[in-house]
Amino acid sequence: MQRILPALALLGALIPSAALAAFGFDDVTEKARKLASSPYEAPAQIPKFMQTLSYDAYQNIRFDAEKSLWRENGSRFQVMMVPPGLFYRHAVKLNVIDSEGTHPIAFRKSDFTFADPEVAKRVPANLGYAGFKLTYPLKGKQEQNQFMVFAGASYFRGVGRDNSFGISARGLAIDTGLSRGEEFPSFTEFWLERPAPDAHAMTFYGLLEGESVAGAYRFAVYPGEVTRLQVTARLFPRASVELLGVAPLTSMFYYGENTGRPRGEWRAQVHDSDGLQIHNGSSGEWLWRPLLNPRELQMDYLMTDNVRGFGLLQRDRNFDDYHDLQARYELRPSAWVKTEGDWGPGQVVLVQLPTENETNDNIVAFWRPQEKVDAGQNLEYAYEVQFGAEGLGGNPMGQAVNTYVGDGSIIGGGAEKGAYRILVDFNGGVLDKQRPRAPVLSHVTAMDGGEVLEHFVEYNEALKGWRLSMLVRPAPRKSLSLRAFLSLGDETLTETWSYRLPANNDIRIAE
Numbered sequence: 001m002q003r004i005l006p007a008l009a010l011l012g013a014l015i016p017s018a019a020l021a022a023f024g025f026d027d028v029t030e031k032a033r034k035l036a037s038s039p040y041e042a043p044a045q046i047p048k049f050m051q052t053l054s055y056d057a058y059q060n061i062r063f064d065a066e067k068s069l070w071r072e073n074g075s076r077f078q079v080m081m082v083p084p085g086l087f088y089r090h091a092v093k094l095n096v097i098d099s100e101g102t103h104p105i106a107f108r109k110s111d112f113t114f115a116d117p118e119v120a121k122r123v124p125a126n127l128g129y130a131g132f133k134l135t136y137p138l139k140g141k142q143e144q145n146q147f148m149v150f151a152g153a154s155y156f157r158g159v160g161r162d163n164s165f166g167i168s169a170r171g172l173a174i175d176t177g178l179s180r181g182e183e184f185p186s187f188t189e190f191w192l193e194r195p196a197p198d199a200h201a202m203t204f205y206g207l208l209e210g211e212s213v214a215g216a217y218r219f220a221v222y223p224g225e226v227t228r229l230q231v232t233a234r235l236f237p238r239a240s241v242e243l244l245g246v247a248p249l250t251s252m253f254y255y256g257e258n259t260g261r262p263r264g265e266w267r268a269q270v271h272d273s274d275g276l277q278i279h280n281g282s283s284g285e286w287l288w289r290p291l292l293n294p295r296e297l298q299m300d301y302l303m304t305d306n307v308r309g310f311g312l313l314q315r316d317r318n319f320d321d322y323h324d325l326q327a328r329y330e331l332r333p334s335a336w337v338k339t340e341g342d343w344g345p346g347q348v349v350l351v352q353l354p355t356e357n358e359t360n361d362n363i364v365a366f367w368r369p370q371e372k373v374d375a376g377q378n379l380e381y382a383y384e385v386q387f388g389a390e391g392l393g394g395n396p397m398g399q400a401v402n403t404y405v406g407d408g409s410i411i412g413g414g415a416e417k418g419a420y421r422i423l424v425d426f427n428g429g430v431l432d433k434q435r436p437r438a439p440v441l442s443h444v445t446a447m448d449g450g451e452v453l454e455h456f457v458e459y460n461e462a463l464k465g466w467r468l469s470m471l472v473r474p475a476p477r478k479s480l481s482l483r484a485f486l487s488l489g490d491e492t493l494t495e496t497w498s499y500r501l502p503a504n505n506d507i508r509i510a511e
Contacts, residue, residue, distance in 0.1 A: 023102045028205045028216040029234050035214040036236035043090035050085040058086040060115035067111040075197045082131040082151040091128025093189040136223040147223045153184040159333050160388035161225045166272040166332030171208050173245025173366050177299045177351040185210025212239045226388030233381045241373040245366030247337045251312045253291040254358045258403040260506035270358050272332045273312035278348050281306030286395050286495035290403045295504045300350040309393050310348045311336035336392035340382040345370040398431030398494035400424050408471050419473040426494045427465025442468050444484040449475030477503050
């Protein structure tokens with residue numbers, strides 16, 4: 001939900017419980033509002049030697065899980081601290097809210113083990129923490145499992161019960177993909193409400209600071225098979241923002257079934273996510289956009305009206321899709337943003353950056369409001385970020401589970417000069433109710449001067465679904481933009497498959 005905050009909301013729209021009345025979301029909101037009225041001050045940097053630690057040296061600074069916050073009373077929720085260093089170049093303030101008030105969490109060097117004694121000697125006693133990790137017995141009462149991490153700028157990561165860490169989310173994105181460079185606002189302080197020992201949910205607050213925006217965040221997290229993080233963000237722009245990214249998600253796509261495989265790679269695919277899904281509120285349309293690793297920056301602005309949700313999903317869920325015993329990409333979570341209230345007109349922005357390996361996050365997706373964002377405005381958004389595997393978002397339509405792209409100019413591809421052969425496999429949802437001989441029809445549209453030379457659909461016995469085959473040709477030296485879906489009579493059976501293939505791609509040389 002986006003709205004201008006009334007004065008009463010800033011003064012006390014939320015009424016916390018009596019035990020926690022000393023501090024709440026409105027207090028964080030007031031701090032953010034005051035910050036926005038003052039010049040921005042960057043947080044103090046940690047010592048230079050910690051910023052230049054190698055990856056291995058930083059990983060060898062380990063928090064002792066036995067020192068976790070709230071461990072002493074057997075709480076379901078416990079908190080591990082993240083040390084500054086390497087990527088994490090400033091400390092954040094951490095506080096606890098309990099029945100006795102609000103208390104800062106002091107840095108304790110003794111809570112960490114150091115593989116290198118020389119590093120241990122140089123770490124100052126007042127270093128501070130870079131963030132925190134939340135643990136909860138997801139897989140059994142006797143085991144504390146990490147399920148969420150807040151560390152680095154406004155980044156956080158989450159997993160469902162059966163996932164391993166992969167995709168990240170952020171509090172806010174500003175000017176992502178623009179030529180003048182991206183701004184990275186940071187969470188600089190958190191307040192953690194102490195939950196009851198047997199609680200199944202936990203609430204905490206974050207203060208966001210950046211050159212252009214200050215913000216107050218309320219988080220309520222519910223770990224489980226799907227971990228849900230309810231978010232309310234109150235934003236106070238210091239300056240006009242050209243590209244405000246609300247509820248941003250960040251992921252990695254190196255290569256997949258729809259791209260060429262880099263020379264020498266033995267793995268079938270390498271990605272944390274393989275597509276962007278959008279649910280448009282006004283039309284009810286579900287849209288699927290397979291991801292790319294483009295040769296140059298590619299930005300897509302996908303129009304929405306009252307968007308109901310969007311996410312970066314990992315649909316390929318079998319080990320044979322990757323063959324990687326270490327990374328286990330099939331276990332990486334999908335992330336879905338479920339909006340609350342009417343967000344109005346705007347765009348889901350997909351930013352795809354080129355990468356030469358899997359170590360770089362090169363995919364960003366977020367929602368952008370249509371209205372201009374100016375200094376002095378008060379904005380509020382409410383949404384839920386879900387981390388898990390199957391079924392996030394509740395898409396009831398047939399889904400595009402595979403996309404294959406090949407050269408349509410060769411024999412077997414279509415033998416049409418300048419064309420591409422594209423195959424899309426659909427299954428699931430309402431499509432599963434159709435008999436194999438049902439007269440299912442395909443609908444394909446090309447934009448930007450492209451041509452659809454042929455398209456047809458046939459039942460795919462191997463997948464118990466339907467395969468759409470297209471022979472398409474882009475205009476000379478232009479991207480190929482396509483939309484497609486399947487129907488039976490007047491009934492739409494599938495989500496809309498949407499694709500943009502750059503002229504400069506790894507399938508064949510542009511003509």
